[in-house]
């Protein structure tokens with residue numbers, strides 16, 4: 162179930178209030194709570210039953226014309242995005258120093274979309290772990306506070322060696338912010354070590370240094386860091402760089418998923434099989450077993466119930482495969498054919514396939530309550546290539562079909 166988050170919106174213009182309400186409601190996570198003056202916002206904030214995830218506030222309200230609403234919201238420790246008609250350097254600095262997340266000039270409808278983007282980012286950040294590697298406890302605390310302002314989960318390390326150990330122990334860490342001058346392993350060496358390990362290819366890395374060495378930023382980036390910041394930096398720049406680099410990485414992952422995942426079944430696709438499957442095969446050979454699974458008489462399902470139900474059935478089978486083979490590589494090979502690759506023993510794979518076939522035989526799938534069986538061909542013998550393994554499993558699958566379907570034929 163989606164946890165819904167209340168967003169306090171304080172704005173005296175009915176039109177702006179309406180636009181923000183409309184935009185926030187586009188995201189089912191958000192519940193906008195609208196106020197048109199300081200007094201109303203104050204009473205909402207003082208109500209202990211109301212818990213706000215963030216606030217969007219207009220700097221000039223009829224009953225608080227000098228930005229008092231910002232102090233009020235921040236005193237309740239609520240992340241605050243400010244809307245303003247105009248901005249100058251001293252106002253910008255004063256807002257940022259108070260700790261507002263961002264300030265947005267109300268000059269076009271795009272500015273309102275930007276406000277929503279900031280709030281959505283904040284929500285996403287709650288699930289993102291960032292490791293800060295920095296030997297100075299003061300600097301570490303400063304960076305931690307900046308990151309927590311944006312709702313990131315922060316983990317700390319006092320030197321490069323500790324950072325490496327924490328990254329190895331926790332594969333959920335998405336970003337590393339690392340100083341250069343640290344004991345044991347410095348930042349530059351840490352980046353080099355990480356980038357030589359394929360496990361850390363997707364880790365976003367931002368280097369930091371107080372040194373006046375101009376070559377250091379280039380060295381960091383050449384070693385594989387995504388970005389570099391020289392200390393002292395202003396927190397506006399820090400936040401922009403953190404968010405930009407994270408979004409670039411997320412975009413890359415989305416593109417990769419689009420290229421490798423079958424949109425209907427959510428299993429990896431055939432293209433990924435010949436890529437990742439090949440790698441898996443080489444790494445685990447000769448202890449690799451492969452099974453080809455093909456739904457029986459699937460054409461009849463399409464002919465009887467229509468293609469929409471056919472699609473729903475494929476989607477449901479995809480979920481069943483994911484649940485039944487949790488620790489193996491599972492792919493949609495094409496049409497109603499699937500492929501499983503595992504480095505488990507022949508007996509274990511046979512057991513998993515038997516349970517899956519039994520489940521398929523007895524479970525009604527989709528709203529149309531369709532019963533479907535599947536035929537399976539297995540290759541367990543040591544072979545020299547993934548292609549050979551697929552060819553043998555396919556021949557066994559053909560045999561399973563010939564013998565009357567709904568059975569497993571193995572070469573073991």
Ligand SMILES: Nc1nc2c(ncn2[C@@H]2O[C@H](COP(=O)(O)OP(=O)(O)OP(=O)(O)O)[C@@H](O)[C@H]2O)c(=O)[nH]1
Pocket residue numbers: 425455456457458459460461463467468469470471472475495496497562566
């Ligand atoms: N709805 C739907 N149907 C698909 C999809 N991909 C392939 N099919 C259908 O799957 C059916 C496969 O038919 P056949 O190759 O004759 O195989 P079968 O009917 O399962 O028969 P056997 O494999 O011999 O048991 C065809 O009707 C394809 O149109 C898809 O993505 N969605």
